[in-house]
Each structure stands twice: as structure tokens, then as C-alpha cells.
Amino acid sequence: MGIQTSDKPLLERVKESEQDKFMQASVAKAQDAQHIKREDSRALLGNWEQWRELGEQIRQRALKYLPDYLEQFSDNVEKNGGDVFFAATEKDAVDYIEKIVKETGAKRIVKSKSMVTTEIDLDKRLLAMNKGLQLMETDLAEFILQEDDWDEPTHIVFPTLHKNRDQVREIFMKLGYEGDNDPMHLARFARKFLREYFLQADLGITGCNFAVADNGMINLVTNEGNADLTMAIPKTQIVVMGMERIVPTMNDAEILDNMLCRSAVGQKLTSYVTFEKGQVAGETDGPEHFHVVIVDNNRSRALGSEFQSILQCIRCGACMNVCPVYRHIGGHGYGSIYPGPLGAVLSPILGGYQAFQELPYASSLCGACTEVCPVKIPLHKLLIEHRRIITDQRHMQHGLNNLMMEAIGIGTGFPWLFRTAVRFGHLGLKPLASKGEVHAENFIKPEGSVKGGPGLVGGWADVRDLPLPPKNKDSFRQWFAKHKANQPQPGDQKANQ
Amino acid sequence: MTIYNREAFLDRLSERLGTPRHQMDKEPFIHRNQLPEETLADLSSDELLDLAKNTSEALHVTFQVTDQTGLPAILDEYLKRIGAGQLILPTEPDQVADYQLQDWIDTVAKERTVKYWDPKADRATNLATSQDSMVAIGFGDYLLAESGTITVPTTPGQGRAFNFLPTHYLSIVKRSHILPRSTQVTKIYDDKIKSGELVTSNINYISGPSNSGDIEMVLIVGVHGPLDMTYVVVNDR
Numbered sequence: 001m002g003i004q005t006s007d008k009p010l011l012e013r014v015k016e017s018e019q020d021k022f023m024q025a026s027v028a029k030a031q032d033a034q035h036i037k038r039e040d041s042r043a044l045l046g047n048w049e050q051w052r053e054l055g056e057q058i059r060q061r062a063l064k065y066l067p068d069y070l071e072q073f074s075d076n077v078e079k080n081g082g083d084v085f086f087a088a089t090e091k092d093a094v095d096y097i098e099k100i101v102k103e104t105g106a107k108r109i110v111k112s113k114s115m116v117t118t119e120i121d122l123d124k125r126l127l128a129m130n131k132g133l134q135l136m137e138t139d140l141a142e143f144i145l146q147e148d149d150w151d152e153p154t155h156i157v158f159p160t161l162h163k164n165r166d167q168v169r170e171i172f173m174k175l176g177y178e179g180d181n182d183p184m185h186l187a188r189f190a191r192k193f194l195r196e197y198f199l200q201a202d203l204g205i206t207g208c209n210f211a212v213a214d215n216g217m218i219n220l221v222t223n224e225g226n227a228d229l230t231m232a233i234p235k236t237q238i239v240v241m242g243m244e245r246i247v248p249t250m251n252d253a254e255i256l257d258n259m260l261c262r263s264a265v266g267q268k269l270t271s272y273v274t275f276e277k278g279q280v281a282g283e284t285d286g287p288e289h290f291h292v293v294i295v296d297n298n299r300s301r302a303l304g305s306e307f308q309s310i311l312q313c314i315r316c317g318a319c320m321n322v323c324p325v326y327r328h329i330g331g332h333g334y335g336s337i338y339p340g341p342l343g344a345v346l347s348p349i350l351g352g353y354q355a356f357q358e359l360p361y362a363s364s365l366c367g368a369c370t371e372v373c374p375v376k377i378p379l380h381k382l383l384i385e386h387r388r389i390i391t392d393q394r395h396m397q398h399g400l401n402n403l404m405m406e407a408i409g410i411g412t413g414f415p416w417l418f419r420t421a422v423r424f425g426h427l428g429l430k431p432l433a434s435k436g437e438v439h440a441e442n443f444i445k446p447e448g449s450v451k452g453g454p455g456l457v458g459g460w461a462d463v464r465d466l467p468l469p470p471k472n473k474d475s476f477r478q479w480f481a482k483h484k485a486n487q488p489q490p491g492d493q494k495a496n497q
Numbered sequence: 498m499t500i501y502n503r504e505a506f507l508d509r510l511s512e513r514l515g516t517p518r519h520q521m522d523k524e525p526f527i528h529r530n531q532l533p534e535e536t537l538a539d540l541s542s543d544e545l546l547d548l549a550k551n552t553s554e555a556l557h558v559t560f561q562v563t564d565q566t567g568l569p570a571i572l573d574e575y576l577k578r579i580g581a582g583q584l585i586l587p588t589e590p591d592q593v594a595d596y597q598l599q600d601w602i603d604t605v606a607k608e609r610t611v612k613y614w615d616p617k618a619d620r621a622t623n624l625a626t627s628q629d630s631m632v633a634i635g636f637g638d639y640l641l642a643e644s645g646t647i648t649v650p651t652t653p654g655q656g657r658a659f660n661f662l663p664t665h666y667l668s669i670v671k672r673s674h675i676l677p678r679s680t681q682v683t684k685i686y687d688d689k690i691k692s693g694e695l696v697t698s699n700i701n702y703i704s705g706p707s708n709s710g711d712i713e714m715v716l717i718v719g720v721h722g723p724l725d726m727t728y729v730v731v732n733d734r
């Protein structure tokens with residue numbers, strides 16, 4: 001698949017996404033459910049703002065000394081008996097993995113969910129190179145997408161958000177399923193079907209949430225158990241990791257695991273958090289041959305640039321779970337395997353402006369993403385930075401702002417975005433603080449204006465603060481209507497002052 | 498055991514960052530706060546047990562506490578609930594002795610097939626035994642109160658797949674091994690790995706049964722790993 005999932009213009013994709021009412025309802029439901037779980041779990045932990053500062057510090061430290069930590073990690077993997085391949089490009093990564101597949105004579109590969117392998121289009125490339133090869137995605141959602149002719153994921157944590165149970169049933173019927181559309185029955189079928197594959201698998205491919213520099217172990221955070229079977233059964237394991245996944249120590253990984261689980265799914269820890277490396281003497285399962293592929297694939301473009309902080313990302317998906325634009329257009333609307341605010345910042349870096357110059361405009365710049373991010377990435381500021389570059393250096397048509405706004409219903413007389421803000425309140429919920437009720441005002445700076453706020457009312461690229469809405473949780477709409485009535489309009493006297 | 502393409506790759510990153518390599522040790526890394534260590538650190542033993550029970554049960558775990566003498570009866574009752582089927586046990590003689598389980602195992606073996614994860618057997622045999630087992634009874638190393646998590650380092654006698662292939666899973670853990678959070682246990686493992694006291698390729702932190710919300714966000718308990726989970730905490734003081 002690669003990073004880019006569609007070469008249609010953004011506005012066309014948005015229009016297509018709008019037709020998918022099930023997807024829109026699912027995304028809304030997911031956002032609301034995740035909002036409650038995420039905020040509850042963070043509140044229960046307490047001191048969330050300080051946890052964020054710590055998370056940010058760990059990620060910034062890893063990036064600041066990235067070459068040193070990668071060196072330390074690779075030395076330790078080698079000491080533990082594994083191989084490490086540094087892949088500058090996706091081609092380098094795929095070529096190396098193909099070489100291992102050939103050398104080991106692997107015929108049946110099991111994979112656990114990994115965004116970076118989707119990014120380098122690993123599955124399809126391996127299958128194309130080797131006709132006799134069987135390769136199975138074993139995460140339930142990824143399995144559904146694979147069996148649906150490699151459909152695109154729509155979310156980095158919930159890839160099948162756009163599919164309903166009837167569609168899943170139809171997909172499984174092609175594999176021999178005869179039951180009803182009950183999710184439990186469907187999942188049990190997948191369990192049985194995939195267990196057969198697991199037991200005969202000779203090579204496992206996993207991603208890696210964090211790689212521990214000072215002992216060479218990798219850390220995986222999952223819920224289904226498929227990743228652990230992928231690491232237990234086959235004799236060979238290939239770990240594919242983006243180069244920024246590194247952390248200094250096991251405790252740093254564990255701290256981030258706690259933040260990741262709460263931010264992604266509202267759990268204290270997911271069912272399975274695992275630290276692993278290649279088999280040691282006396283053990284009978286686990287990988288005898290352990291390979292780590294460390295992928296750059298244009299991540300280094302962000303290093304030392306104004307975009308470096310995007311590499312702090314721990315792939316929790318929280319930013320898409322609060323994004324009003326994601327809510328409206330869903331994952332496919334972005335045309336990237338990395339959707340939402342994360343994707344709007346990261347995709348142009350990895351895939352270039354040529355392919356993704358429209359994406360930084362797929363944002364209301366409301367700042368909710370920045371507020372919710374567990375490692376304090378200033379997402380909306382990075383989007384503004386992209387826009388600045390696109391406008392200044394690429395002379396892109398400035399009107400895309402307004403076209404996009406119109407296309408998704410923002411910028412009309414009664415902005416859809418604000419209706420959303422009323423309904424959910426959480427768009428601006430200040431994650432930490434709020435011990436009490438959810439207030440729309442929580443996404444407002446103490447001094448009374450939207451944070452760092454590019455104006456919602458004006459143009460996209462304008463950086464203009466909004467006044468403080470009234471202190472209540474139910475009349476954002478009224479506030480907006482009233483406020484708008486008092487606003488100077490283009491051409492009137494006040495506006496020209 | 499080879500590292501490919503490293504120097505050019507890291508030099509390029511260093512150039513992008515605008516800083517030379519090998520500077521890390523000049524700036525020791527000190528966390529800006531101690532929240533991971535401090536959170537829940539002041540709980541008493543009883544409070545830890547209560548919290549562990551509550552969080553575990555919220556994860557659909559059956560949570561039981563017993564004295565040493567009550568353990569066989571709890572395990573009997575558990576197996577009765579699970580029904581017929583092969584039982585797999587770890588080859589951990591010290592733990593079996595510690596929990597005084599040998600007599601109980603001998604009795605159970607008269608009624609159902611009891612197999613072991615066998616350090617002398619090969620991969621295929623241990624995987625097949627685990628796959629054919631209806632139920633696994635294993636030893637947890639620690640129990641984390643905050644998250645309802647048992648931790649299990651892989652050993653020659655209790656392999657990785659032991660924890661994942663059997664349909665039902667029960668973990669026995671000592672009450673004195675209840676810790677507040679993952680921070681404490683990770684520190685223990687980190688220290689033991691570095692000192693050479695713990696030699697393992699894999700450490701599992703397991704919080705309840707496997708689950709998924711991938712189909713319409715409906716929670717399904719039991720996906721690829723065990724369908725259900727029971728923790729038995731044994732008073733050991």
C-alpha cells in the first residue's frame with residue numbers, strides 16, 4: 001500500500017468519505033467512547049500534565065541522542081545474538097527482509113500489526129516476489145482488511161472502524177464462515193482460522209512499540225495475543241521499527257506504555273505488554289534467529305528541522321480521536337495510512353509535499369490534538385508550519401483553505417465544527433486538569449482566547465485568537481452565534497479600523 | 498550476529514541533528530519527576546490486595562485469595578468449572594515445592610491428562626502440548642495492583658506459548674509479590690537482567706484475557722490468547 005492510499009485530490013476524497021454514513025457514525029461513536037475511557041483513565045492516574053512532561057522529556061531525549069541510542073541498541077541486539085539492518089529507504093528494508101525470507105526458506109509467515117510494514121508495503125511486495133509464500137496478518141482488524149482485498153486502514157489503532165459486522169461476515173464467508181454477524185462468533189472464527197496458521201508458521205514479522213537501547217529488547221503493547229504468538233512459535237522473527245521508536249531504558253518504555261495504553265484505549269495497560277529478544281539457552285520456543293530492521297524512510301527529514309517533534313509520536317491515535325475533521329471525513333479521507341492530525345503532519349514529511357501538500361489543510365487548527373497528545377507534540381503549530389512552507393515556497397493556491405472549509409462544512413454561517421464542539425465538549429477538554437465537569441471553555445487559554453489559536457472564524461492560515469466563550473458546558477452554540485453577530489464583517493467600518 | 502549499514506546511517510542522522518555522535522554520556526538523563534515511582538507507592542499490603550482485586554475483576558479476571566492449605570481445593574474447583582480436558586503445567590520443581598502442590602498434581606493426574614512444558618522436549622512438542630491443552634496452570638512472578646497484571650518471565654520450564662495457546666489460564670502468585678505498578682516490577686527485571694540474575698528472552702505483563710474491539714468496537718473477550726483468566730493469590734506471610 002505504501003503511505004499514500006489514494007491519488008485523488010483531497011476534496012474528492014472528502015466528498016467520497018461523506019457518502020459513507022456508517023463510517024461517519026462509527027467514527028463519531030468511537031471518538032465519544034474513547035473520550036470517556038481516555039479521560040477517565042488519565043484522571044484516575046492523576047497529575048496527567050506532569051506525566052505528559054515526563055513523556056515528552058523521554059521522547060525528546062531519545063531524539064536528541066538518536067544516533068547514540070541506536071548504536072547502543074544495535075550493539076546490544078548483536079550481543080544478544082541478533083542481527084540489525086539499518087535501512088535508509090523502504091526498498092532497502094524490503095530487500096533485506098526478502099533476503100531473510102529466502103535464506104530461511106520460509107513458506108508461511110505470520111505478522112502482527114505494524115504501521116511501518118504497511119508504510120513500506122511489505123506484505124504485497126513479499127507476496128509478489130515469492131509466489132509460493134503464504135503471509136497472514138493475524139491482528140483481527142488487519143486480517144479483515146487483508147481478506148477484503150487489502151482494504152485501507154482507517155485509523156492507526158482501530159483500522160476497521162469503517163466496516164460493519166455484516167461486511168465482516170461477508171468477508172469471512174469467503175473463508176468458509178457460516179455463522180451469523182455476532183462479533184463474538186466472527187472473532188471465534190478468526191481465532192480458529194488463524195490458529196492453524198500460527199502453528200505452522202516458520203517466520204514471524206512484528207512491529208515494535210519501543211526498542212530498549214540499554215538491553216537490546218523490544219517492547220510490544222497489544223490486546224489480542226497474536227503478537228506474542230508471532231514471537232513464540234516461528235523459529236525466525238523479523239522486527240521492523242521506525243528508527244525513532246528507541247527509548248533509553250526498560251523503565252522509559254514502561255512509562256510510555258502506561259501513557260500509550262491510557263491514550264489509545266483508556267486501559268491502564270493492555271492485555272499484553274511484552275519485552276523480548278531472541279531465544280536464550282535452555283528455552284524451547286521464541287525466535288532462534290532474531291533480526292531487527294531499523295527504518296528511516298525519510299524520517300530523518302524531520303530531524304534537526306522545525307518538524308522534529310513529530311518523531312516523538314507514540315502512535316496512540318488520541319489526536320484523531322478528538323479531531324473534528326477526522327470525525328467528519330474519517331481515515332480514508334486523508335489518503336494516507338497515517339490519518340488525522342498526526343498524518344497531516346507526518347505524511348508530507350515521509351511522502352513529500354508533491355503527494356501530500358493538501359493534507360496540512362485538513363485541519364480546523366482548533367488545537368484539540370495538541371492538547372490531547374500524551375507527549376506534547378504541538379500538532380496544530382506544525383500544521384501551520386507546513387502551510388507556511390507550502391504557501392511561501394511552493395506557491396500553492398491559497399484558496400484551498402476556504403475550499404476545504406466549505407467542503408467539510410466549516411466556514412459557513414454556522415460552522416459544523418462548532419456544533420461538534422457543543423455536542424462533545426471534549427474537543428477542548430483539558431486532559432489533566434479537569435476534575436469536574438467537561439466545559440467547552442476548557443480549550444481556552446486562561447487569559448481568555450483559543451490556545452495558540454489560528455482563527456476558526458477567519459481564514460485557516462490567520463492566526464487570530466477567539467474570545468473566551470461563556471463559562472458553561474451547554475451554550476457554546478449560543479455563544480458563537482452571539483459572538484459572531486458582534487464581529488466586524490469585511491467591508492464594515494469596524495473591520496477597517 | 499551482524500550489524501549492517503550502521504555507520505553511514507548514523508552519521509547521516511548526526512549530520513541532520515547538527516550534533517556530533519557520542520555526546521550522550523556528557524548529559525546524564527534524569528527524569529524531571531518521580532511520578533512513576535511515587536504513584537500508589539504509599540499503599541499498605543491490604544490496600545494493594547484490594548486494588549489488585551478490583552482492577553483484575555474489572556478486566557473479567559476471576560480473582561481468588563487463599564492460604565496455602567486452601568490452594569488445592571481452589572484448583573480443584575477451578576478445574577471442575579473448566580470441565581474435561583488436558584492440563585498443562587510448567588516444569589518448575591521449586592515453585593511446586595514452594596506451594597506444596599506435588600500431592601495435588603498426583604491426584605489430578607489420576608483423573609485427567611496432565612502434561613508439562615518440558616525443557617528437554619523440542620519446540621514442536623511443547624507447542625503441540627500447549628495447543629492440545631484445555632487449561633494451563635502457571636506461576637506468576639508478580640501481581641501489579643494498579644493494572645491487574647501478572648508478570649511472567651519466560652523460563653526453560655514455562656515457555657512463551659504456555660501463556661497463549663491453552664484455552665483457559667490460571668496463574669498462582671504470592672501475596673508478598675503484589676507491587677503497586679509496572680514501574681516497580683520493571684525496575685526489578687531491569688536490575689536482574691543487568692546483574693545476570695535473570696536470564697530470559699521474554700517477559701510478559703499479562704492483564705486479563707485477550708480481547709479485541711475490532712468489530713464495531715464491541716468488546717470481545719478471548720481472541721488469540723486464553724479465553725479467560727483466573728488469578729489465585731496465596732498468602733505467604
Ligand code: SF4
Pocket residue numbers: 263312313314315316317318319320341342369372373374375376377379
Ligand atoms: S501525535 Fe500525539 S496524539 Fe497523535 S498519535 Fe502521536 S502521540 Fe498520539
